[in-house]
Amino acid sequence: MPLQKGMEKKTLRVVLVTENFLPKVDGVTRCLARLLKHLREEGHEVMILGPEVNMKPDVIHVVDPVWLGPQVLYALRRGWCGPKWTTPKAPIVASFHTNLPTYASLFGLKLLEPIMWNWIQYIHAQCRLTACPTLSTATMLMHKGIHNTRIWPRGVDLNAFGPHKRCLKLRGEWGIKDFPGRCDQWTNKSGYPLTPPPSPTTSAEGSNAYWNEGCVILYAGRLSYEKNLRFLIDSYGLLLDMIGESDPRPVFVFAGDGPARNSLEELCRLRHISARFTGHLSGEQLAKCYASADIFA
Structure with a gap:
């Protein structure tokens, strides 16, 4: 036309x-x-x-099955894809990535939390196993009635990330002065140490024997409300109260971006906390950021 x-x-x-x-x-x-x-x-x-007629899968992996995944499971159990997929031993696995029930509570929908957990337990029970990233997540799932869990660790690309990426120039941009040949061990007002003494495990490889006149606390990830980052800022404020007046102040760095960034920046301003917000980082920039920090929060 x-x-x-x-x-x-x-x-x-x-x-x-x-x-x-x-x-x-x-x-x-x-x-x-x-x-x-x-x-x-x-x-x-x-x-x-549309349907792929040539693909005859040996294993089906449903990722965070909440809506689309359950529909696939329904079709499989009904025999629409052949009798192989109707038995309890069918090679169907699931993976758990997002704690949606807890998100519901955080966003004011607490009544949905038990309903969602019942639904998730029902869906995952139809799979041979559920892969999850950490032991704490596996423990949480087992307490919610999902017992067929396996740990699926992610690992780190050592070619891309490592202490050798530590960058004194970046630390200087954050306000940290590094000097050779000295290391201050922080103590609180009671005299108890807040940081471990230097050792081969706490000294950064590749830092050229430079010790820190200060400390960088790094959060790297999405800046969203469900991450409970307000609690992290409150904890940082308490840390400042514990450190002696003559001790160097730790630098707080947020690496990442997201919907909560503006409100977090405003909260830091109201609490008189001088935090650095880098925005989204990836590749070499992210590797340097990780390696140049002292504490991951």
Whole structure:
């Protein structure tokens, strides 16, 4: 259909949802193939959502199954994908990444928390195992009735991250002065040490034998409300009260970005806390940021 006079051509992003597509050939697939060709010739972006007939999976992994994952499980258990997937021993695994029930409470929907936990327990019980990132997460899931858990550690790319990335110039930009040949051990007003004495395990490899005149406390991650970062700022304020007046002040660095950044910056301003907000970091910048800190919070 030709454009009406005065109308401006607009590039569209189109999703086609179909239960029939190539390599099957019939009237439907021929029509869709011609439509796809036409849309691309007109400069539109097209995505097709449909069945993949050649993929015969050995294992199905549902990630954080809350909405789409349960629908897949329903289809599998109904036998829509063959009898192999209807038995309790079918090779279906799940992974737990996001604590949505707790998020519901944090955002004022506490009544939903037990309902969501019951739903999550029901869904994960249909899988052979549930992979989770840490022992604390596995323990929490077991207390919620999800017993088939396995730890799935993430690991660290040692080629990208390591103490050798420590950057004195970056620490200087944060307000830390590093001097060779000395190390101050902080004590609180009662005389008890707040930091461990220097040792091979606490001294940063690759720091060129420089010791710190100060300390960097780093939070790296998304700046969102559910991370409980207000508690972290409150704790930092208490730490400042414990440190003697003659001791160097620790520097607080937030590496990352997110919806809570503005409110966190305002909270730091109201508490008279001089925190650094770096914004989003990745690659070499993030590696230097990690290595140049002293405490991860």
